[in-house]
Amino acid sequence: xxxxxxxxxxxxxxxxxxxxxxxxxxxxxxxxxxxxxxxxxxxxxxxxxxxxxxxxxxxxxxxxxxxxxxxxxxxxxxxxxxxxxxxxxxxxxxxxxxxxxxxxxxxxxxxxxxxxxxxxxxxxxxxxxx
Numbered sequence: 001x002x003x004x005x006x007x008x009x010x011x012x013x014x015x016x017x018x019x020x021x022x023x024x025x026x027x028x029x030x031x032x033x034x035x036x037x038x039x040x041x042x043x044x045x046x047x048x049x050x051x052x053x054x055x056x057x058x059x060x061x062x063x064x065x066x067x068x069x070x071x072x073x074x075x076x077x078x079x080x081x082x083x084x085x086x087x088x089x090x091x092x093x094x095x096x097x098x099x100x101x102x103x104x105x106x107x108x109x110x111x112x113x114x115x116x117x118x119x120x121x122x123x124x125x126x127x128x129x130x
Contacts, residue, residue, distance in 0.1 A: 004068040007114070008075070016060045020047060028115040035105075035121030037091040057095065058082040064104065073109040076124065078102065092127060103127045 014022035027043040040046045053059065058081070065076040080102050083095040095101065104125040110118040 002068070004070060004073070005066055008066065008068060008073055009063070012061055012063060018050070018054045020051060023047065023050070026116055028112060028117045031116055032118045033121075034119070036123060056084055056087060058084070068109075070114065071111055073107075073111065075107045075109075077105050077107050079105055099129055101127055101129055 011023070011026045013019075014026075024043060024047050027046060029043050030041070031043055031046060033040040033046050037049075040049055060080045062078040062080070063075050064078055067074045080100065081095070082100050083090075083097050085097045087095040103123055106122050106124050108118075108120045108122075109116050
């Protein structure tokens with residue numbers, strides 16, 4: 001396994017835990033996130049969003065495919081979401097407590113000094129209820 005993949009796998013493990021102290025180390029101070037749930041600029045905005053999100057849903061990522069260098073990573077990621085509570089205005093569509101939602105997304109990470117400077121997420125498959 002490459003050094004880059006091992007580093008990225010540690011991030012995925014921290015994300016799934018969630019371990020916010022480890023996650024924050026992966027984000028550049030001025031990072032930019034763009035995805036279906038919106039746009040967030042700066043490390044604080046991104047980590048604050050995920051603290052709120054992880055308080056309402058159990059979200060786990062599983063890497064299906066990976067190509068990466070210390071400049072950029074492209075990963076195909078299966079995302080599983082299990083809401084703790086109903087969330088009718090969730091950005092990608094209503095969630096009901098106890099349901100299981102799954103999607104596959106393409107994630108593109110730009111990296112500067114071993115931190116994500118820009119993260120872009122795009123759905124590869126539609127959201128499905130399991």
